[in-house]
Amino acid sequence: MSTNAPSRLIYKGSARSFQVSGLQLNCEHRFRACAIRQCQNPEGPQDLIGPYSATVTFSSQKTELPSTTHKNTVEVSRTKRTLSDEQCAAVILVLFAIISILIAFVIQYFVIK
Secondary structure, three states: OOOOOOOOOOOOOOOOOOOOOOOOOOEEEEEOOOOEEEEEEOOEEEEEEOOOOOOEEEEEOOOOOOOOOOOOOOOOOOOOOOOOHHHHHHHHHHHHHHHHHHHHHHHHHHHHO
């Protein structure tokens, strides 16, 4: 595969995620992303393009439907959920508050009495 293959813009917008559809099967695809900040100038809007991410390569493969012997089988798939930075900070703050309150009760009960 040529590393100098032409690249093309497939999405530009304000969404935080994008799904690519219509890719050829059994091919290798490479993707890069960059952030674009739109600034308002007297001449009109101007795009400030940030650095590109590292190239991500993957191969699209044809998926075959699994054959099941039991027609009444229901499969439940769970996705691993990760906490955002704000949620992680909130959890740490709540735990800190709970521990602080417990320490205050212990000090009041054993030290002050």
